[in-house]
Amino acid sequence: xxxxxxxxxxxxxxxxxxxxxxxxxxxxxxxxxxxxxxxxxxxxxxxxxxxxxxxxxxxxxxxxxxxxxxxxxxxxxxxxxxxxxxxxxxxxxxxxxxxxxxxxxxxxxxxxxxxxxxxxxxxxxxxxxxxxxxxxxxxxxxxxxxxxxxxxxxxxxxxxxxxxxxxxxxxxxxxxxxxxxxxxxxxxxxxxxxxxxxxxxxxxxxxxxxxxxxxxxxxxxxxxxxxxxxxxxxxxxxxxxxxxxxxxxxxxx
Amino acid sequence: xxxxxxxxxxxxxxxxxxxxxxxxxxxxxxxxxxxxxxxxxxxxxxxxxxxxxxxxxxxxxxxxxxxxxxxxxxxxxxxxxxxxxxxxxxxxxxxxxxxxxxxxxxxxxxxxxxxxxxxxxxxxxxxxxxxxxxxxxxxxxxxxxxxxxxxxxxxxxxxxxxxxxxxxxxxxxxxxxxxxxxxxxxxxxxxxxxxxxxxxxxxxxxxxxxxxxxxxxxxxxxxxxxxxxxxxxxxxxxxxxxxxxxxxxxxxxxxxxxxxxxxxxxxxxxxxxxxxxxxxxxxxxxxxxxxxxxxxxxxxxxxxxxxxx
Numbered sequence: 001x002x003x004x005x006x007x008x009x010x011x012x013x014x015x016x017x018x019x020x021x022x023x024x025x026x027x028x029x030x031x032x033x034x035x036x037x038x039x040x041x042x043x044x045x046x047x048x049x050x051x052x053x054x055x056x057x058x059x060x061x062x063x064x065x066x067x068x069x070x071x072x073x074x075x076x077x078x079x080x081x082x083x084x085x086x087x088x089x090x091x092x093x094x095x096x097x098x099x100x101x102x103x104x105x106x107x108x109x110x111x112x113x114x115x116x117x118x119x120x121x122x123x124x125x126x127x128x129x130x131x132x133x134x135x136x137x138x139x140x141x142x143x144x145x146x147x148x149x150x151x152x153x154x155x156x157x158x159x160x161x162x163x164x165x166x167x168x169x170x171x172x173x174x175x176x177x178x179x180x181x182x183x184x185x186x187x188x189x190x191x192x193x194x195x196x197x198x199x200x201x202x203x204x205x206x207x208x209x210x211x212x213x214x215x216x217x218x219x220x221x222x223x224x225x226x227x228x229x230x231x232x233x234x235x236x237x238x239x240x241x242x243x244x245x246x247x248x249x250x251x252x253x
Numbered sequence: 254x255x256x257x258x259x260x261x262x263x264x265x266x267x268x269x270x271x272x273x274x275x276x277x278x279x280x281x282x283x284x285x286x287x288x289x290x291x292x293x294x295x296x297x298x299x300x301x302x303x304x305x306x307x308x309x310x311x312x313x314x315x316x317x318x319x320x321x322x323x324x325x326x327x328x329x330x331x332x333x334x335x336x337x338x339x340x341x342x343x344x345x346x347x348x349x350x351x352x353x354x355x356x357x358x359x360x361x362x363x364x365x366x367x368x369x370x371x372x373x374x375x376x377x378x379x380x381x382x383x384x385x386x387x388x389x390x391x392x393x394x395x396x397x398x399x400x401x402x403x404x405x406x407x408x409x410x411x412x413x414x415x416x417x418x419x420x421x422x423x424x425x426x427x428x429x430x431x432x433x434x435x436x437x438x439x440x441x442x443x444x445x446x447x448x449x450x451x452x453x454x455x456x457x458x459x460x461x462x463x464x465x466x467x468x469x470x471x472x473x474x475x476x477x478x479x480x481x482x483x484x485x486x487x488x489x490x491x492x493x494x495x496x497x498x499x500x501x502x503x504x505x506x507x508x509x510x511x512x513x514x515x516x517x518x519x520x521x522x523x524x525x526x527x528x529x530x531x532x533x534x535x536x537x538x539x540x541x542x543x544x545x546x547x548x549x550x551x552x553x554x555x556x557x558x559x560x561x562x
Contacts, residue, residue, distance in 0.1 A: 052544055054540055054544075073543075074540060074543040074544055075543045075546060075547065075548050075549070078543065078544050078545060078546040079546050083544065083545075084544045086537070086541060090535070090537045090538050090540075090541040091538075092538060092556065092559055093473075093501070093559065093560050094473075094558075094559030094560045094561070094562045095555065095556070095559035096559075099555075099559065100545075103542060103545050103546075103547065103555065104545045106545075106546060149545065153545065153546075
């Protein structure tokens with residue numbers, strides 16, 4: 001279980017300070033598939049980064065499985081079992097896909113095992129395993145590799161920050177299946193930041209974040225109808241679907 | 254015979270764990286330590302008064318290799334060596350050079366190698382040159398390497414050069430000059446890491462003289478501590494040709510890196526490109542690897558290791 005107690009993340013710009021997370025209180029239960037949604041700029045990505053330890057909080061407390069992790073750094077939190085898939089995957093010159101998967105598992109992963117993880121995110125493993133994680137890969141390919149690194153870690157708490165962002169609509173169809181598979185096989189908590197109705201549709205629980213606070217939290221059956229009523233979530237989601245060039249033939253899942 | 258230190262240096266610079274197969278010439282502390290020739294590759298000591306060797310590769314020689322490592326394990330040796338390579342038409346060989354210096358004394362050790370390659374028509378060579386230095390932190394003797402490489406490529410020839418210098422060499426000034434005839438190709442991959450007070454200068458001048466000639470000069474370097482690096486790449490396009498130079502450097506601590514591009518087109522169909530980028534390790538790269546459970550130091554090591562691969 002992850003608990004945020006009175007968490008504030010403040011930034012200062014042009015001598016005015018703003019609370020991106022504003023005295024947020026939140027309890028995220030174990031072994032649930034949870035989707036966080038809400039308007040852009042509301043603090044969703046900041047919340048995800050705060051859990052991973054990327055943003056040091058201004059005040060408040062984070063409790064993970066009964067342990068206070070407020071002062072723990074990224075590495076320590078990773079070792080305690082928190083993983084994070086970046087919204088914008090990072091490029092590395094010279095580091096290959098297999099290297100990244102090996103670092104993720106912390107083992108000298110076999111090529112066959114590494115290929116399994118890539119297949120799970122819908123990539124033709126053989127074509128990718130020896131490629132460098134750099135700009136020669138398309139946005140969609142990088143995104144899938146990013147997701148694969150989190151799957152490879154297999155931790156008890158996995159965060160995915162807008163997996164649909166930057167992915168074309170065709171790849172997105174496959175990606176939904178990826179998350180449906182994660183949903184079916186997951187051991188542990190999955191926290192996804194998303195605006196997509198199809199992702200919201202497979203949630204156990206939905207959390208709506210707005211103005212740095214939790215606006216709503218509850219089971220999908222209760223929250224989703226309200227959201228669809230406003231249609232805000234879907235519109236926001238559609239604006240994120242950017243067509244991109246398909247650089248390589250991708251296999252079906 | 255080679256001693257333990259010299260064998261260790263050999264492992265570092267030539268991946269050799271003993272005496273290599275094929276043709277070789279091992280030079281240790283200014284003297285010939287071992288030599289082997291084959292039916293197709295001859296190595297002879299220069300007779301014109303200069304120190305060095307001539308390596309002759311017969312036309313059509315395929316899948317053979319030449320190792321010419323140099324090791325200096327005594328402090329205070331200064332030498333200039335001239336090695337000439339004559340590669341026969343249509344040959345396809347691998348040449349591994351390199352210099353390892355072990356200096357525990359207080360006098361400077363310096364090896365200046367002048368390598369000239371005469372590459373025949375349609376011949377293909379892969380040339381690997383590794384530099385390595387080691388010694389006590391307490392010793393004040395410097396390890397100095399100043400390699401000069403000249404390459405003369407005939408029509409349709411192909412040269413692939415790999416230049417590696419990872420740590421340990423205090424001062425280096427490398428000059429590489431190449432002249433390419435029609436249809437010739439030269440590829441250079443340089444990898445460099447400096448630390449402490451080291452300084453390294455690398456100057457390339459590639460003249461694309463024949464139609465259809467091309468070159469790709471790629472340098473990746475990491476400068477740590479207070480080290481200094483200068484990279485100069487000049488490509489001269491005298492014909493219908495393609496030239497590309499790329500300098501990519503990671504700068505750390507209080508290092509200083511200079512990249513000087515120079516493109517000189519003297520033909521309307523010369524297509525020349527230069528790319529240079531210098532910057533510190535990106536914060537998001539560190540964060541990503543830390544989120545996989547690596548410490549910051551481990552993440553840095555992985556990023557640099559990949560970059561210099």
